Amino acid sequence: MSAPAPAAVHYGAPRRVRYRLLELLLILLAVLASVVAYALVGLGAQNEIPANVYQYGGWLLALGLAAHAVVQWRARYADQTLLPIVTLLNGLGLAMIYRIDIAKGRLEDGGGAAGSQLIWMTLGVALAIGVLIALRxxxxxxxxxxxxxxxxxxxxxxxxxxxxxxxxxxxxxxxxxxxxxxxxxxxxxxxxxxxxxxxxxxxxxxxxxxxxxxxxxxxxxxxxxxxxxxxxxxxxxxxxxxxxxxxxxxxxxxxxxxxxxxxxxxxxxxxxxxxxxxxxxxxxxxxxxxxxxxxxxxxxxxxxxxxxxxxxxxxxxxxxxxxxxxxxxxxxxxxxxxxxxxxxxxxxxxxxxxxxxxxxxxxxxxxxxxxxxxxxxxxxxxxxxxxxxxxxxxxxxxxxxxxxxxxxxxxxxxxxxxxxxxxxxxxxxxxxxxxxxxxxxxxxxxxxxxxxxxxxxGVLGTVRQETEEEPSPRRRRREEQAGHTGTGQTPAGEDATVIVQEVPGPEGSDPRERGQA
Amino acid sequence: MNKPLRHLALVALVMFALLFGSTSYVQYFSAQSLRDNPLNSRTLQQELGRERGPILLADGRVVASSMPSESSTYDYQRVYGGDGVDPAMYSAVTGFFSVVYGPSGLEQAENSMLAGTDDAMFYRNLTHYLTGQEPPGAAVQTTINPAVQEAAWNGMGGQRGAAVALDPRTGEVLAMVSTPGFDPNSLASHSHDTATQAYQELLGAESRPLYNRAIGGNLYPPGSTFKLITAAAALESGQYTPETELDAPTTLELPLTTATIRNAGGAVCGSGGRATLQHSLMVSCNTSFAAMGMELGDQALREQAEAFGFDEGFTMPLRVTASSFPDELNAPQLAQSSIGQYEVRATPMQMAMVAAGIANDGVVMQPNLVSSVVDSTSLDVISDPSPREMSRAVSPETAQQLTEMMTTVVESGTGTAAQIPGVDVAGKTGSAQHAQGAAPHAWFTAFAPADDPQIAVAVVVESGGDAGSEASGGRVAGPIAKAMIEAMVNS
Known part of the structure; x- marks a missing residue:
């Protein structure tokens, strides 16, 4: 268990800002690549750029920026690459679905799979945003x-x-x-x-x-x-x-x-x-x-x-x-x-x-x-x-x-x-x-x-109190039955912070490591 | 928990490594073989977006061509026949071009030319692409002489079998017929169901119309036509001349077995149990040839057979299945093999090559079905194969002696049915036993005129054809060969 101890490192504001700035840039790139792919599909299959390329691009951009803004608001330290990666994947998928729509003549009949995929994407982004807002x-x-x-x-x-x-x-x-x-x-x-x-x-x-x-x-x-x-x-x-x-x-x-x-x-x-x-x-x-x-x-x-x-x-x-x-x-x-x-x-x-x-x-x-x-x-x-x-x-x-x-x-x-x-x-x-x-x-x-x-x-403190520092008596009993001879002050096994895990002694928190010692 | 997490990451990386491998395999390493796969209709689709080149007969008439298609799936429809040309008559030559099953026959062998994708057309295609045109495929001109082909087709009638005619001087294939034939148009249908149904019917038919019996299929025992090779081996050995007297008993006892070899109908050949080599060939004496074969040994026979092309497949550009002379023969098997029985198997093409080799002073020319490939737009000749020697089978002297012996077969031997007034025909009959109780296959191979050969033919009619058990090679296959020769010589 040689995990880095994040708590020991001091993260300053610049790093947080850097994360989000990089994320924004990468999202813009991902949206750009997706829109170019969409335009190329039109050019390749029909010799013309799709008429709605600006609306389409605008929509993708809006989704990307909305997700980015919510991350900035609710999850400032979150990984900066996740959103750009999936935006690009989703955008490439959309372009290819649109391409198949053209080949199968589904656009004339109105809609097509790409249209509904974009709606589902919107719902998906909304739900991801919802998770970030509702789940602290x-x-x-x-x-x-x-x-x-x-x-x-x-x-x-x-x-x-x-x-x-x-x-x-x-x-x-x-x-x-x-x-x-x-x-x-x-x-x-x-x-x-x-x-x-x-x-x-x-x-x-x-x-x-x-x-x-x-x-x-x-x-x-x-x-x-x-x-x-x-x-x-x-x-x-x-x-x-x-x-x-x-x-x-x-x-x-x-x-x-x-x-x-x-x-x-x-x-x-x-x-x-x-x-x-x-x-x-x-x-x-x-x-x-x-x-x-x-x-x-x-x-x-x-x-x-x-x-x-x-x-x-x-x-x-x-x-x-x-x-x-x-x-x-x-x-x-x-x-x-x-x-x-x-x-x-x-x-x-x-x-x-x-x-x-x-x-x-x-x-x-x-x-x-x-x-x-x-x-x-x-x-x-x-x-x-x-x-x-x-x-x-x-x-x-x-x-x-x-x-x-x-x-x-x-x-x-x-x-x-x-x-x-x-x-x-x-x-x-x-x-x-x-x-x-x-x-x-x-x-x-x-x-x-x-x-x-x-x-x-932050708001997280209260949650932490409930779930980690006060294991229910029932659970503690269970732990002891299972051969856990800890003092009872140790937070239940896995809930121990990394810092605690890093000093496994005879009374350490990780029973497996003790067993191996 | 971070150590197992690292292991998990490793597992995931291994999975992705496998995916990098499998995608590379599909899109790079095996891409060419996937593109060439006969099931791959993408290639076909691209090809059907272009006008496929026509297949022409020697007289310039079209036997296969592409017409703009009304159906929306593909741009061009392959059409066979028309203009007085019966598509089934040429099915052994053209094969078919199916969107479901891919091409066969010449359609397959010359596919890259007909489709216009051959490397030889690269620069031509480049200019077409630059000007935004879809380049049409090249025209394939065959060596097929429609008169000879028709004579063979009509001669076969409803009988099963095959007939091949070669120009002995050049190896050009003048005719190639396999019966029953089939109408390639039904297979070329763009409707998946129609094509599938037609194909399945042909595939399931007991008469096996999709076999090209002339160059493949199950092959035939050549029977007495193989005696030409036994005689050639004897003459080439230097120990025999056409006048050499051979033992020709009514019944030849074979060593190691109770089996015997008899002549057709129990006939006697020669007099007093002796007959010359020439007489033995003329009356197709089994006992003398079997005895001589045992004297010569299997090695000499095999070498002679291989000199005529046995044991080796080739392309012309259709693939010709190798005819075979068996390995590891004991004495009775050798005796049987000497008269074209036991496990000797030959294509009609091979037996036509034997006749052609004898006709061409002992030199077998490489058979060839395509006389030229021509760019359909510019009419530039893209390829123009010249005649090629395949092998020297016998010396000119031996060839001359065999020619004389074969002439007597038609003059006064078993092959009188092939006599043509004013033309010396050299021939050899055969009746090949192939199954207990079944009528023998009737064979005839010949060339003419004997002094200046223009055509060599081989005809086989399965199980005696319409004549059944009454059949003999001369009576059943002889007239077909005769008609083919007449079509050539009299034109």
Whole structure:
């Protein structure tokens, strides 16, 4: 545990100003790049700059500036790169969706997918702003650990309700409400991140230490294992009942990531992977759609598989052909034929971008995701409280994993599953959920990088009092049962500040480190 | 918790590294093979946005061309036939151009030229692009002589099989027919459903119309036409002349087995169990050739067969499947192989090359189907292949001796059905057994005129065709060969 001790460093006002100034500049750049991409699409596909380019640019700029202003107001220390990165991703996605709209002649019929995507983006930015304004301290969320878990569970069940759930392309992961379809799993993944973080931060010690030792592995007690088994059942359940390998993999990945960060037990990760692979293999045996996905992946280029009406590899192979057509430098925006690929504006937007922007463009986009993931995990490292760490790590890793599942699927690295590419793909639920994630990450990073002394002057002080310095008697009892022999003055495990963790003695706050000593 | 966090970051980085790898693989390393994949309709789509070049017959008539299309999907529709040209007659030459299944036949072999994307047209295309035009594809002029092709097609009628005619002096393919043929127009439909249905019907048909039997498919045992190669090997060995007397029993006992070799219909060849090499070829004596083959050994036979082109595929520019002479023969297998049975397999193209080689003083010319490729707009010749020697199969003396022997086959042997008044025809018949109880395949290979050869042909009619078990190579395939020769010589 050699985390830097932010409190020991004195952050002056200049640094805070520098953060925000840099953010503003980068947002302006991101908006500029997005608008140029939009104009190039028009030029490439229709030989004219779209007539509404100024309104479009103005709208994007307004969204970017609004988000920036709220960060300046409510989260002055927040990471300066998060907003620009997702603004650019969202803008590139919009340009490509608009491009597909042109190719499919959807603009003449009014609207098109790009128009609604812009509306969803606006809603997403508004919600991210809402998070920043309403949520002054992310640690509040910890109170709702079980509420979030329950809500996530219910949301995941929603598509199975008759009358509400809709089956699209064989996957039952959508609900239709007031004529709009929504993917509850996108919101559920945020709630699950809260649940996993809250649960593990409370129980990680007992999970790690209290169980029996067997085969050289410290096994958890049966009752501590409960939620873990529930998570496993939930992800396999999604696979089986909703036929969605992608969401299932994503949820399980999120779970394993949080579990690992909480416990640092590699053996369990291995167990988790074995469990999931086992479940997936069983599902592959038992359910034809999973088997088809795997066949379509292994034998994608077989003409027979390609021409198969249901569960064939047509989409995947067309995506590959499109990307190959783009080659190193791409056909140029508006100059390729990305519309040949089914779902080229949503599930396969990566193939569309690969075709028109080339390998170089895809590398740039992937680098944006790498940066986003890195900044998120950096935030997790900087933030002082255990819940914040687990939560930030969970949602950041989710973005990376989602990228891996989608792009890996499209490029035939892994079997294809139906997940959206964060911020790029057309799709309201995904976009809104990801903007909320950015709002939360901004909030956590503000907390992480805020100088210690500001906590006492700000609104955060009261929150801190409740949640950290006065653990409830019930919880303290639980802690002691779990073999925690601390003095009771130590804040419950993970809630200890980094400063405390840095001086682990025999009476130190981190039971794991003591155990190792 | 920061140490596991770093591990998590490492895992995420590894995942991204894999993505950098997989995107590079798709868009860079395997991009070319994906672009060339026959399923890739993008390439096709680009090609269909341009006027594809026509395929022409030797007389300049058009057998395949592109017409502006009314359907909105693609700009041009491929059309076969018209102008008195039956598209099915030429299906073995043209192949088809399907938006669903890609090109086949000459459409595939000359695809880059027809599509106008060949490197040879790079500078031409550059000027077209600079002036904002879509460059049309190049015209491919074939060597197909419509008269010979028609004679072969009509001669085959409803029978299954194939016929090939070569110019022995140049290797030009004068005719190539595979029956049953098919109408490529149905496959060229822009409607996915129509094209798919047509293709599936052809693919599923028991008569296998999509096989180009002349140069591929399942190949045929050449039967007695292979005796030309056995005779060539004998003459080349220096130990035999056409007058050499051979053992020609009614039944040849084979070593190592109870099987025997008999002559067709149990006939006797020669007198007193002896016959000359020339007489043996004339009456197609099995026992004497089998015995001589065992004397010569499999090595000599294989070398002779390979000198005529066996065991090696080639392109003309259509891909011709390699005919094969089996490896590792024991004595009875060698005896069978000497008369073109056992596991000897040949394409009609290969047997036409044997006749052409003998006709051309022992030199086999590389078969070639394309006489020139011409820019459709400027009429500049883009490529103009000149005749190429493929191999020297036999010496001119041996070729002369074989020619004389083959002439007697048609004059007074098994091939009298191919006699043409005023023209000396050199030929060889064959009846190739291929399955228990089935009528043999009827073969005829020939060239004419014997003293100044202009055409070499090979015809095979599967399972005796309409004549069935009554069939012999001379009676069934002979008249077809004769019609093809007449079409050439009398024109």
């Amino acid at each position: 301290d992310h640690r509040v969320l910890r109170r709702y650990t079980y509420t979030a878990g329950l809500a996530a569970f219910l949301l995941l069940l929603l598509p199975l309700l008759p009358g509400l759930g809709v089956t699209i392309n064989g996957a039952r992961i959508w609900i239709r409400l007031f004529g709009m379809s929504f993917q509850p799993a996108e919101i559920a993944k945020i709630l699950l991140a809260i649940f996993f973080a809250g649960y593990f931060v409370a129980y990680r010690d007992s999970i790690v230490l209290a169980g029996p030792k067997f085969l050289g592995i410290q096994w958890p007690r049966l009752r501590d294992l409960g939620p873990i088994v529930i998570a496993w059942i939930a992800s396999v359940g999604i696979l089986v009942f909703q036929r969605d390998l992608g969401t299932s993999l994503l949820i399980f990945g999120l779970f394993v990531a949080v579990l690992y960060v909480a416990t640092a037990k590699r053996t369990w990760i291995l167990l988790g992977a074995v469990f999931f692979t086992g479940g997936a293999l069983l599902a592959a045996q038992a359910f034809s759609h999973v088997q088809q996905r795997i066949d379509g992946w292994l034998h994608a280029l077989d003409p027979e598989m390609y021409n198969r009406e249901i569960g064939g590899s047509y989409q995947l192979v067309q995506g590959l052909f499109g990307m190959a057509n783009g080659g190193l430098i791409g056909t140029g925006l508006g100059r390729g034929r990305p519309d040949i690929v089914p779902y080229s504006e949503s599930d396969f937007i990566i193939a569309s971008l690969g075709e028109e922007l080339g390998l170089i463009g895809l590398f740039a986009i992937l680098m944006l995701y790498v940066l986003l993931m890195a900044r998120g995990l950096k935030t997790a490292m900087l933030v002082r409280d255990g819940f914040g760490k687990l939560f930030a790590a969970g949602i950041s890793f989710t973005i990376a994993l989602q990228c891996f599942i989608v792009v890996g699927g499209v490029t035939r690295l892994i079997p294809l599953t139906g997940l959206t590419t964060p911020f790029l793909a057309a799709g309201g639920s995904s976009l809104v959920a990801n903007w909320i994630i950015i709002g939360l990450l901004l909030r956590i990073s503000d907390n992480a990088r805020r100088p210690q002394e500001e906590f006492h002057t």
